Amino acid sequence: MPTNQETRKPNGTSTAGNGRANEQASGVLGGIQQRVTSRVDEQKNRAADGLGGIADVIRNAGNELRGENETLAQYVDAASDQLRRFATTIRQRGVADMMDDVNRFAKRNPAVFIGGAFLVGIGIARFLKASADRGDDRSYDNFSGVDPMTAGPGSPSYSGDLGESSGY
Numbered sequence: 001m002p003t004n005q006e007t008r009k010p011n012g013t014s015t016a017g018n019g020r021a022n023e024q025a026s027g028v029l030g031g032i033q034q035r036v037t038s039r040v041d042e043q044k045n046r047a048a049d050g051l052g053g054i055a056d057v058i059r060n061a062g063n064e065l066r067g068e069n070e071t072l073a074q075y076v077d078a079a080s081d082q083l084r085r086f087a088t089t090i091r092q093r094g095v096a097d098m099m100d101d102v103n104r105f106a107k108r109n110p111a112v113f114i115g116g117a118f119l120v121g122i123g124i125a126r127f128l129k130a131s132a133d134r135g136d137d138r139s140y141d142n143f144s145g146v147d148p149m150t151a152g153p154g155s156p157s158y159s160g161d162l163g164e165s166s167g168y
Contacts, residue, residue, distance in 0.1 A: 037095060040095045044090060044091070044098075047090060048087040048088070048091040051084075051086060051087035051090070052084060054083060055080045055081075055087060056080075058079055058080040058083065059077065059080040061076055062074075062076030062077045062080060
């Protein structure tokens with residue numbers, strides 16, 4: 001006869017076994033969620049550090065402008081301060097809080113949110129395309145500046161076939 005904690009279903013399976021499997025699955029998912037949250041927090045802090053660095057560069061540019069145009073320097077300083085506050089906010093807020101903010105913003109301003117997401121997507125696509133284009137150029141760097149007439153043995157040379165390189 002089954003105990004109070006274990007019952008049998010009509011097909012003969014035990015609910016206690018299902019409970020243990022659910023606990024194990026919850027433990028695994030909790031561990032994964034904790035690792036993902038940790039990684040996102042690390043990236044969030046890196047982004048905040050990067051924004052802080054950009055704020056410093058902007059502040060320095062404002063200091064250099066101060067002698068030429070005080071009004072413009074004040075605007076640059078204000079932008080630097082705003083960027084520094086934004087970096088501090090990012091560093092202090094949790095990932096879940098930031099996701100809630102994005103969700104609320106998207107519900108209040110769906111058109112702006114979709115437009116912003118579109119622009120971010122275009123920016124990412126351009127960045128990836130530029131990165132891929134640069135990567136293609138690097139594959140032939142071994143052959144730039146090599147004069148086959150003066151290159152000695154062991155120097156890379158181009159024989160005309162993409163897969164072959166030969167010495168003398």
